[in-house]
Amino acid sequence: xxxxxxxxxxxxxxxxGLVSRFKADxxxxxxxxxxxxxxxEEGKPWILPSVAEAEKMVVNDxxxxxxxxxxxxxxxxxxxxxxxxxxxxIIDSGCIAxxxxxxxxxxxxxIAQFLKFMGVTKVWCPNPTWGNHPKIFQRALLECxxxxxxxxxxxxxxxxxxxxxxxxxxxxxxxxxxxVAHNPTGVDPTPDQWQKIVAACKARxxxxxxxxxYQGYASGELAKDGYSQQLFTQSGMEFFIAQSFAKNFGxxxxxxxYIHVRCASKDAADAVLSQMKIIVRQAYSSPPQHGAAIVNKxxxxxxxxxxxxxxxxxxxxxxxxMRVALxxxxxxxxxxxxxxxxxxxxxxxxxxxxxxxxxxxxxxEFHIYMTGDGRISMAGLNPGNVEYVADSIDKAVR
Ligand code: PMP
Numbered sequence: 001x002x003x004x005x006x007x008x009x010x011x012x013x014x015x016x017g018l019v020s021r022f023k024a025d026x027x028x029x030x031x032x033x034x035x036x037x038x039x040x041e042e043g044k045p046w047i048l049p050s051v052a053e054a055e056k057m058v059v060n061d062x063x064x065x066x067x068x069x070x071x072x073x074x075x076x077x078x079x080x081x082x083x084x085x086x087x088x089x090i091i092d093s094g095c096i097a098x099x100x101x102x103x104x105x106x107x108x109x110x111i112a113q114f115l116k117f118m119g120v121t122k123v124w125c126p127n128p129t130w131g132n133h134p135k136i137f138q139r140a141l142l143e144c145x146x147x148x149x150x151x152x153x154x155x156x157x158x159x160x161x162x163x164x165x166x167x168x169x170x171x172x173x174x175x176x177x178x179x180v181a182h183n184p185t186g187v188d189p190t191p192d193q194w195q196k197i198v199a200a201c202k203a204r205x206x207x208x209x210x211x212x213x214y215q216g217y218a219s220g221e222l223a224k225d226g227y228s229q230q231l232f233t234q235s236g237m238e239f240f241i242a243q244s245f246a247k248n249f250g251x252x253x254x255x256x257x258y259i260h261v262r263c264a265s266k267d268a269a270d271a272v273l274s275q276m277k278i279i280v281r282q283a284y285s286s287p288p289q290h291g292a293a294i295v296n297k298x299x300x301x302x303x304x305x306x307x308x309x310x311x312x313x314x315x316x317x318x319x320x321x322m323r324v325a326l327x328x329x330x331x332x333x334x335x336x337x338x339x340x341x342x343x344x345x346x347x348x349x350x351x352x353x354x355x356x357x358x359x360x361x362x363x364x365e366f367h368i369y370m371t372g373d374g375r376i377s378m379a380g381l382n383p384g385n386v387e388y389v390a391d392s393i394d395k396a397v398r
Pocket of ligand 1: 036103104105130178183211213244245246252257
């Protein structure tokens with residue numbers, strides 16, 4: 001009798017489980033729109049040329065060794081990644097505690113533990129949100145609740161519902177916001193709406209946590225996609241950021257990201273950093289260095305940084321082109337419903353509005369893999385499969 005006899009089989013991850021099913025599917029015509037990873041026009045993963053160049057330089061750098069990195073990552077790597085979000089004055093003030101972490105998920109994990117440590121009891125997530133969010137907070141023994149975000153009839157942001165939700169939150173509670181390119185809906189507040197959100201968070205003395213997984217990926221411009229972070233910084237509030245470089249550097253498997261905590265003073269930032277280091281030390285001791293070295297090389301080599309910025313625009317434009325192509329193909333068929341949301345939404349995903357049953361048909365009958373909530377990754381579309389996807393959506397909704 002095994003000591004594990006009482007351990008039952010866990011369900012497959014809702015997203016990564018679909019990837020495995022897609023790989024195992026023998027159908028000739030199949031499309032994977034489940035996972036949020038960039039694909040080329042040929043449907044292949046893409047190593048950004050700037051990243052490939054930087055990696056060569058890193059590997060050939062004989063001054064690099066394989067010693068442990070500091071618990072919070074190399075100090076000289078911090079400023080270039082802070083500069084993607086904050087201006088020079090605030091960085092110089094020392095009010096930002098920065099810690100290298102295991103991509104966006106690892107950053108959120110440490111922040112969740114920190115919130116618990118500082119006595120926060122509740123985290124509010126948008127409804128819907130990335131499926132891992134509530135799990136991460138619950139694992140840190142935080143209560144997790146939702147505020148309205150998606151308006152099904154409008155197929156857009158339920159701004160009034162969101163503001164009413166914020167009014168219900170209590171001082172000292174944490175509100176999770178997607179900094180840009182909301183996953184899964186692809187719907188972000190407008191600049192004017194962001195200003196109202198920031199003001200409401202400040203008035204209610206909430207603790208904002210900005211999940212920054214797609215900066216530069218939505219519009220192709222870092223500054224434009226960094227707008228919400230800039231507003232929170234200008235507001236003078238203290239807040240957390242989980243910064244991922246999985247999507248915008250295409251470094252998914254390198255697990256590279258950073259935690260930033262904007263504090264009211266340098267003393268507060270020093271104390272926060274010291275405690276965050278304890279969380280990291282106990283969880284995994286110190287972070288991996290390869291991805292961090294690549295990001296640093298790209299950001300500190302002017303020619304590579306210029307290349308990277310162009311690659312960001314290229315990737316986001318390809319996705320926008322696919323939005324236009326998919327909408328055009330669906331509308332050409334006279335498919336019931338409105339389809340403007342396909343081009344209105346931004347970032348990696350489209351929240352199609354397909355029902356659970358319709359999604360089931362897409363997967364079972366047409367071998368088009370997408371999440372149960374109707375989300376499709378636009379990066380998985382290309383000129384070779386967009387017509388087939390449009391045709392299948394047409395059949396599924398009729
Ligand atoms: N936050 C959001 C909203 C995401 O969509 C993702 C990736 N799907 C992440 C965080 C975490 O990504 P990673 O851990 O790969 O950086």
